[in-house]
Amino acid sequence: MSENEKITINMNVVDLGKIDLLVEQGFYSNRTDLIKTSIRNQLSSHSSVIDNVITVKSYEIGINYYDRETLEQVLEQNKQLDIKVVGMLVLKDDIEVELAKKTIKSLKVLGVFRASHELKIALKK
Incomplete structure:
Protein backbone atom coordinates (compact mmCIF):
# COMPACT_ATOMS: atom_id res chain seq x y z
CA MET A 1 0.00 0.00 0.00
CA SER A 2 1.41 3.34 -1.02
CA GLU A 3 2.05 5.99 1.61
CA ASN A 4 1.39 8.64 -1.03
CA GLU A 5 -2.00 9.92 -2.07
CA LYS A 6 -2.76 11.77 -5.26
CA ILE A 7 -4.39 15.18 -4.93
CA THR A 8 -5.76 17.53 -7.55
CA ILE A 9 -5.63 21.30 -7.37
CA ASN A 10 -7.10 24.01 -9.54
CA MET A 11 -5.00 27.05 -10.33
CA ASN A 12 -5.41 30.09 -12.48
CA VAL A 13 -3.39 30.08 -15.69
CA VAL A 14 -1.10 32.93 -14.65
CA ASP A 15 0.04 31.12 -11.49
CA LEU A 16 0.55 27.95 -13.51
CA GLY A 17 2.62 29.88 -16.02
CA LYS A 18 4.78 31.29 -13.23
CA ILE A 19 5.36 27.76 -11.95
CA ASP A 20 6.39 26.65 -15.43
CA LEU A 21 8.77 29.63 -15.60
CA LEU A 22 10.47 28.57 -12.36
CA VAL A 23 10.75 25.01 -13.65
CA GLU A 24 12.19 26.26 -16.93
CA GLN A 25 14.75 28.35 -15.04
CA GLY A 26 15.88 25.25 -13.11
CA PHE A 27 14.59 26.15 -9.65
CA TYR A 28 12.46 22.98 -9.62
CA SER A 29 12.60 19.79 -11.64
CA ASN A 30 8.88 19.91 -12.47
CA ARG A 31 5.54 21.31 -11.29
CA THR A 32 5.10 18.57 -8.71
CA ASP A 33 8.50 19.32 -7.20
CA LEU A 34 7.51 22.98 -6.67
CA ILE A 35 4.13 22.07 -5.20
CA LYS A 36 5.58 19.47 -2.81
CA THR A 37 8.33 21.86 -1.72
CA SER A 38 5.80 24.64 -1.13
CA ILE A 39 3.56 22.38 0.94
CA ARG A 40 6.49 21.12 3.02
CA ASN A 41 7.61 24.70 3.66
CA GLN A 42 4.12 25.67 4.85
CA LEU A 43 3.88 22.60 7.09
CA SER A 44 7.30 23.44 8.51
CA SER A 45 6.37 27.07 9.18
CA HIS A 46 3.28 25.94 11.09
CA SER A 47 4.91 22.96 12.80
CA SER A 48 4.54 24.30 16.35
Whole structure:
Protein backbone atom coordinates (compact mmCIF):
# COMPACT_ATOMS: atom_id res chain seq x y z
CA MET A 1 0.00 0.00 0.00
CA SER A 2 1.41 3.34 -1.02
CA GLU A 3 2.05 5.99 1.61
CA ASN A 4 1.39 8.64 -1.03
CA GLU A 5 -2.00 9.92 -2.07
CA LYS A 6 -2.76 11.77 -5.26
CA ILE A 7 -4.39 15.18 -4.93
CA THR A 8 -5.76 17.53 -7.55
CA ILE A 9 -5.63 21.30 -7.37
CA ASN A 10 -7.10 24.01 -9.54
CA MET A 11 -5.00 27.05 -10.33
CA ASN A 12 -5.41 30.09 -12.48
CA VAL A 13 -3.39 30.08 -15.69
CA VAL A 14 -1.10 32.93 -14.65
CA ASP A 15 0.04 31.12 -11.49
CA LEU A 16 0.55 27.95 -13.51
CA GLY A 17 2.62 29.88 -16.02
CA LYS A 18 4.78 31.29 -13.23
CA ILE A 19 5.36 27.76 -11.95
CA ASP A 20 6.39 26.65 -15.43
CA LEU A 21 8.77 29.63 -15.60
CA LEU A 22 10.47 28.57 -12.36
CA VAL A 23 10.75 25.01 -13.65
CA GLU A 24 12.19 26.26 -16.93
CA GLN A 25 14.75 28.35 -15.04
CA GLY A 26 15.88 25.25 -13.11
CA PHE A 27 14.59 26.15 -9.65
CA TYR A 28 12.46 22.98 -9.62
CA SER A 29 12.60 19.79 -11.64
CA ASN A 30 8.88 19.91 -12.47
CA ARG A 31 5.54 21.31 -11.29
CA THR A 32 5.10 18.57 -8.71
CA ASP A 33 8.50 19.32 -7.20
CA LEU A 34 7.51 22.98 -6.67
CA ILE A 35 4.13 22.07 -5.20
CA LYS A 36 5.58 19.47 -2.81
CA THR A 37 8.33 21.86 -1.72
CA SER A 38 5.80 24.64 -1.13
CA ILE A 39 3.56 22.38 0.94
CA ARG A 40 6.49 21.12 3.02
CA ASN A 41 7.61 24.70 3.66
CA GLN A 42 4.12 25.67 4.85
CA LEU A 43 3.88 22.60 7.09
CA SER A 44 7.30 23.44 8.51
CA SER A 45 6.37 27.07 9.18
CA HIS A 46 3.28 25.94 11.09
CA SER A 47 4.91 22.96 12.80
CA SER A 48 4.54 24.30 16.35
CA VAL A 49 0.78 24.69 15.88
CA ILE A 50 0.50 21.23 14.32
CA ASP A 51 2.58 19.61 17.07
CA ASN A 52 0.56 21.34 19.79
CA VAL A 53 -2.81 20.24 18.40
CA ILE A 54 -1.59 16.67 17.90
CA THR A 55 -0.40 16.56 21.52
CA VAL A 56 -3.39 18.28 23.12
CA LYS A 57 -5.99 16.29 21.17
CA SER A 58 -4.05 13.00 21.44
CA TYR A 59 -3.85 12.20 17.73
CA GLU A 60 -1.92 9.19 16.51
CA ILE A 61 0.42 9.97 13.64
CA GLY A 62 1.11 7.69 10.68
CA ILE A 63 -0.69 4.68 9.26
CA ASN A 64 -2.96 2.88 11.73
CA TYR A 65 -4.54 -0.51 11.05
CA TYR A 66 -7.38 -2.20 12.89
CA ASP A 67 -8.64 -5.69 12.13
CA ARG A 68 -11.43 -7.92 13.46
CA GLU A 69 -9.17 -9.61 16.01
CA THR A 70 -8.11 -6.27 17.52
CA LEU A 71 -11.67 -5.02 17.80
CA GLU A 72 -12.79 -8.33 19.32
CA GLN A 73 -10.14 -7.85 22.02
CA VAL A 74 -11.49 -4.35 22.68
CA LEU A 75 -15.01 -5.79 22.95
CA GLU A 76 -13.85 -8.50 25.39
CA GLN A 77 -12.40 -5.76 27.61
CA ASN A 78 -15.73 -3.87 27.52
CA LYS A 79 -13.97 -0.83 26.09
CA GLN A 80 -14.64 1.55 23.24
CA LEU A 81 -12.08 3.33 21.12
CA ASP A 82 -11.74 7.05 20.47
CA ILE A 83 -9.71 6.91 17.26
CA LYS A 84 -7.97 10.11 16.15
CA VAL A 85 -5.43 9.85 13.35
CA VAL A 86 -3.27 12.25 11.39
CA GLY A 87 -2.18 10.23 8.35
CA MET A 88 -4.13 7.14 7.38
CA LEU A 89 -6.58 4.84 9.12
CA VAL A 90 -7.27 1.42 7.66
CA LEU A 91 -10.14 -0.69 8.95
CA LYS A 92 -9.59 -4.13 7.45
CA ASP A 93 -12.26 -5.84 5.35
CA ASP A 94 -12.76 -8.57 7.98
CA ILE A 95 -14.44 -6.09 10.35
CA GLU A 96 -18.22 -6.42 10.50
CA VAL A 97 -20.36 -3.31 10.90
CA GLU A 98 -21.87 -4.41 14.23
CA LEU A 99 -18.45 -5.08 15.73
CA ALA A 100 -17.24 -1.64 14.66
CA LYS A 101 -20.34 0.05 16.11
CA LYS A 102 -19.82 -1.70 19.45
CA THR A 103 -16.11 -0.91 19.72
CA ILE A 104 -15.56 2.47 18.04
CA LYS A 105 -16.98 5.31 20.12
CA SER A 106 -15.62 8.14 17.97
CA LEU A 107 -13.56 8.50 14.84
CA LYS A 108 -11.65 11.42 13.35
CA VAL A 109 -9.21 11.03 10.49
CA LEU A 110 -7.17 13.89 9.09
CA GLY A 111 -5.75 12.40 5.93
CA VAL A 112 -6.97 9.14 4.40
CA PHE A 113 -9.62 6.75 5.71
CA ARG A 114 -9.75 3.30 4.11
CA ALA A 115 -12.57 0.92 4.94
CA SER A 116 -15.42 -0.85 3.21
CA HIS A 117 -18.19 1.38 1.92
CA GLU A 118 -20.64 -0.16 4.40
CA LEU A 119 -18.30 0.46 7.32
CA LYS A 120 -17.72 4.08 6.34
CA ILE A 121 -21.48 4.72 6.14
CA ALA A 122 -22.16 3.01 9.47
CA LEU A 123 -19.44 4.93 11.27
CA LYS A 124 -20.52 8.30 9.84
CA LYS A 125 -23.68 8.01 11.91
